[in-house]
Amino acid sequence: SAVISQKPSRDICQRGTSLTIQCQVDSQVTMMFWYRQQPGQSLTLIATANQGSEATYESGFVIDKFPISRPNLTFSTLTVSNMSPEDSSIYLCSGMGLAGVVGTDTQYFGPGTRLTVL
């Protein structure tokens, strides 16, 4: 399995500002994803973080609002830009496809970043 860490674990931000969340995996993984979990809701996929290229966004999510980087196989960042109270959520990253392990599509999740926007 993969161990995934996120920083920060939580933050309280003012509207109009931006926050960058970091995700680190202890093993090389083929794919990394970013999800959002709004209060009392399930997880919704924001985007697939592609190494060395632009992320692939799901319907309803755009790069200007959620820019994502993935410079290598173990690290990714998600920025929540120009925040509003509606962005208050838990943001989770996940990793899938451990390098050298064939045929696995198990996703492991980081502990999440709890964001509150005032």
Add this chain to the structure above:
Amino acid sequence: QKEVEQNSGPLSVPEGAIASLNCTYSDRGSQSFFWYRQYSGKSPELIMSIYSNGDKEDGRFTAQLNKASQYVSLLIRDSQPSDSATYLCAVTGGTSYGKLTFGQGTILTVHP
């Protein structure tokens, strides 16, 4: 658009009973099916994955898949208070490899 529906909760069972959690999905191209457990304030933790029709057992947990009916379930035998959590059904595959679509979750409470 892929949809995943779980039986409405919350579900309350007595300690030692069998808890049954159900999930249906709309995309017939789905290939991989997962059950995650999420404790309050924590991130999802994988319990079971299943890929073929039939049953898959792991300890007290049994996942059942019926692709013809587009149905997947999770049985928890000898339920314990520590099993109290939200259970999330997730589906992926077809043209959306790796992209998990989650159900809304079922809150399970196991009371002593």
